[in-house]
Amino acid sequence: MEWNVDRTGVIAPRAVHNAADIARRGLMIGDHVTVKKAGDVIPRVEAPAATPVTT
Structure with missing residues (x-):
């Protein structure tokens, strides 16, 4: 966590990406994900969201 x-002038916490979790899930830049509130402030990536197939 970093402070932003x-x-x-308001100081607020900011989550830092967990590179190991991103790699474990196989997420890539541009992927859509479902985010859920995990505590009072910190969001958690629940799962990759299904992306529509384009033709």
């Missing part, structure tokens, strides 16, 4: 200061 927004433009109004």
Whole structure:
């Protein structure tokens, strides 16, 4: 977790990507995922979302 200061000066936590979890799930840039609230602040990637097939 890192702390981020927004433009109004408010300090808020920011999640840092877990590279091992991303690799384990086989996620790639541009993939769509389902995100669920895991606690008071921290979101969790639940699963990759099915992407529509284009022809």
